[in-house]
Amino acid sequence: QVQLVESGGGSVQAGDSLKLSCVASRRTYSLGAMGWFRQAPGKEREFVASIDRSTISTTYADSVKGRFTISRRNTWNTVYLQMNSLKPEDTAVYYCAAGRGELEETSENTLDYDYWGQGTQVTVSS
Numbered sequence: 001q002v003q004l005v006e007s008g009g010g011s012v013q014a015g016d017s018l019k020l021s022c023v024a025s026r027r028t029y030s031l032g033a034m035g036w037f038r039q040a041p042g043k044e045r046e047f048v049a050s051i052d053r054s055t056i057s058t059t060y061a062d063s064v065k066g067r068f069t070i071s072r073r074n075t076w077n078t079v080y081l082q083m084n085s086l087k088p089e090d091t092a093v094y095y096c097a098a099g100r101g102e103l104e105e106t107s108e109n110t111l112d113y114d115y116w117g118q119g120t121q122v123t124v125s126s
Contacts, residue, residue: 002025002031003024003117004022004024004025004097004116005023005118006021006095006118006120007020007120008020008021008120009094009120009122010123011124011125012125014088015085016124017083017086018086019080019081020083020096020120021079022079022080022096023076024078024079024098030101031098031099031115032053032099032103032104033052033053033098033104033107034050034051034072034097035047035049035097036094036095036096037094037110038090038092038093038095039093039095039119040092045110047110048060048061048068048081049064049081050108051072051079053101055071055072055074058070059107064083067083067084067086069081069082069084070082079096079098088124088125094120094121095119096116097113097115099112099113100114
């Protein structure tokens with residue numbers, strides 16, 4: 001079993017930046033693709049960003065493309081989400097996810113991920 005622990009959430013103003021971190025209990029080089037998802041009140045969990053096992057390829061939701069950057073440091077068992085130019089519509093609980101080693105490529109599908117963190121709240125006010 002793998003535990004994922006997110007941190008870095010908070011309350012900010014529109015236009016501000018935040019950097020989320022997700023630390024895994026296992027060496028991330030042994031995991032597959034990793035991703036960030038978010039869930040706003042009353043809405044379904046949605047894809048935000050994903051990074052493949054090799055840390056070369058990334059995928060982003062259209063709503064965050066150009067503003068958010070996902071990165072991964074396997075030597076530190078950590079995946080990050082740098083969020084710039086935040087908007088009120090970015091307000092949600094953000095979840096880190098990881099797939100088993102077989103998940104080589106990025107994925108936008110929640111069902112492809114086997115491990116999930118507890119989430120960290122991000123609130124953006126206008």
